[in-house]
């Protein structure tokens with residue numbers, strides 16, 4: 229069989245604890261479905277690397293990683309060591325931009341055995357994707373400060389949207405909506421307040437919709453959309469949003485399903501010209517790092533998304549089913565404390581790997 | 585007694601239905617507490633006015649309204665008649681900017697008799713304010729489009745933060761936190777992604793905090809902050825945020841308490857140099873407009889905030905108590921359909937006025 233080269237970057241904090249369990253699950257799936265995976269580990273992309281080298285990545289990171297089929301990332305950031313805007317812009321955001329991972333995809337789904345903070349919701353009620361633009365928009369680094377240190381001090385930062393950038397994320401989202409049974413797409417806007425870029429976004433949504441007569445399209449301003457995530461999460465199927473709005477919605481969505489600690493996220497270059505990157509939504513969690521109690525499900529679910537991206541949908545589905553099976557199991561002893569269990573990162577990882 | 589001149593703009597849709605009930609409640613409170621209120625009604629600031637005059641406001645709106653002590657607004661916007669970015673930028677956003685209403689204040693509170701979408705939360709559990717910067721930030725109208733109509737089409741929009749603008753909203757929020765029993769302030773940021781303006785915001789928060797040693801301060805990135813509104817709404821006391829983030833949080837907060845249809849909002853010029861403006865969070869609601877079933881509580885609660893702003897805290901509190909008393913009443917017949925009653929806008933308004 230074809231062998232896929234996977235770059236593994238554990239990163240900071242609990243990243244180093246959950247990544248081994250992600251790999252354990254991937255190996256189990258690779259064994260069962262006869263998939264060739266080859267892992268290579270890297271130290272860079274972590275705050276400790278920064279403290280030693282004065283930068284988050286080596287100068288040749290682009291060449292080094294270009295040859296891989298995917299990047300399996302733990303978590304990056306440790307504000308007491310390195311300010312977030314340095315650690316993140318020096319790693320994750322470089323990958324997104326230079327490997328043109330213009331899609332950020334996150335599932336929002338009620339899982340068995342995980343309590344939702346919302347009243348009266350059952351598994352099956354909530355099951356949607358947030359498709360986030362991942363390379364431009366509000367995350368530009370264009371801008372600056374004038375009259376520094378005086379009363380007139382003023383800072384500016386530019387939001388930049390290009391037709392190419394907007395259209396390609398919309399196309400991905402429309403294709404995804406088209407492939408799902410409900411065929412429904414919701415666009416996040418704020419054209420009533422952000423009066424230049426957001427009306428443009430809406431205009432491109434309208435233009436793209438013409439090519440997808442079977443997809444039903446609606447749009448909400450981001451303020452009321454966040455409200456509707458809480459009030460009517462069952463309304464959504466595929467939600468498409470700009471970089472910032474997608475960032476917000478793809479944390480809020482998993483929060484509404486109670487899965488923020490276990491949700492995965494995929495940073496995808498759909499053409500496969502560059503490696504795509506898979507990392508859990510949770511961060512490095514300095515408060516629980518080093519205790520061996522971090523929940524590894526997000527990392528394992530990332531492995532599932534990675535296999536699906538590499539063309540092994542059946543194997544990815546099997547990994548998600550194994551997670552659901554373990555969560556639904558009456559015996560909670562292997563689960564981590566956040567799931568009201570008495571287990572560890574490793575015991576939960578082993579149980580899921582065994583289920584695969 | 586001193587007479588306060590109030591400009592009344594009913595605006596669009598259900599604005600025209602709920603404003604009379606707001607006035608009824610205000611008159612009841614004015615009678616009971618012997619407050620002099622004089623109302624003058626204006627047709628402008630509505631989409632119908634726009635269709636007739638080609639603009640949302642007459643040229644002399646600034647002079648006309650400057651003489652008033654407050655503006656009591658219903659709702660503006662009716663997308664089928666006038667695009668939102670025209671109707672809103674032509675009215676509400678003009679008032680905010682030219683009357684320097686730099687504070688947008690919204691209470692988020694669980695009310696008796698109103699079902700929260702969150703599981704296991706009781707009145708008393710959630711009670712906080714969102715303080716939103718209301719004149720600058722992400723809502724600048726600076727920017728434009730280049731290479732229009734081609735593949736290279738690019739749009740840009742500038743976020744602008746000034747030291748004056750940031751410091752004064754922070755000061756208001758810190759003062760408010762200082763005056764409340766919990767003395768807790770939470771700042772919304774996104775300095776890990778929005779790498780220029782947001783680190784500046786954080787810097788000003790740190791500087792301002794030095795003057796308030798008794799206020800405990802924390803901060804969250806906006807993505808996880810929205811998640812925490814759902815997961816831990818009891819954490820919050822006063823939340824301060826930029827224009828866009830405040831817009832989002834002040835819809836999401838009331839959504840979490842189930843009060844989005846009844847929440848008020850105050851656009852305040854704290855120095856009283858210009859009139860402040862009070863409008864409910866709900867919009868013009870084209871879908872139910874004209875049916876006489878819109879819930880007037882948001883408009884009445886706005887009246888309470890207005891009286892408090894004019895210096896009548898006791899009267900404002902009495903209006904809020906009257907709302908709570910009517911909501912808690914076992915007899916639901918006068919309530920509007922959204923509250924599972926069989927009543928109308930008017931029957932609910934009358935019941936609250938009677939309770940005042």
Ligand SMILES: CC(C)[C@H](C(=O)O)[C@@H](O)C(=O)O
Nearest residue numbers: 420421451672676677831849
């Ligand atoms: C209507 C719109 C421009 C406005 C805003 O975004 O400020 C509204 O959402 C609000 O919060 O008052």
Ligand SMILES: CC(C)[C@H](C(=O)O)[C@@H](O)C(=O)O
Nearest residue numbers: 305316321475493776777807
């Ligand atoms: C860490 C941060 C820069 C990042 C983002 O905002 O994109 C994170 O919140 C995410 O969503 O992956």
